[in-house]
């Protein structure tokens with residue numbers, strides 16, 4: 001079982017969860033919609049549904065970050081929900 005931290009429902013498709021994902025290539029976190037594959041680098045942009053990008057069109061490696069890494073990036077307030085899978 002792995003823990004996944006997520007922020008809110010996706011503003012683009014209103015179905016998927018915005019999962020906090022680690023972009024290893026660019027060493028940063030972003031929000032990734034599990035349904036429509038849209039991504040946001042900034043949670044406030046996701047709030048306003050602006051500056052989203054289609055993650056499938058961008059070439060980078062990803063990983064599921066643990067909570068320690070989320071804290072290090074000051075994204076603790078973004079990790080509102082958790083599910084295990």
Ligand SMILES: [Zn+2]
Pocket residue numbers: 010011012013014015016033034035036037038
């Ligand atoms: Zn979506």
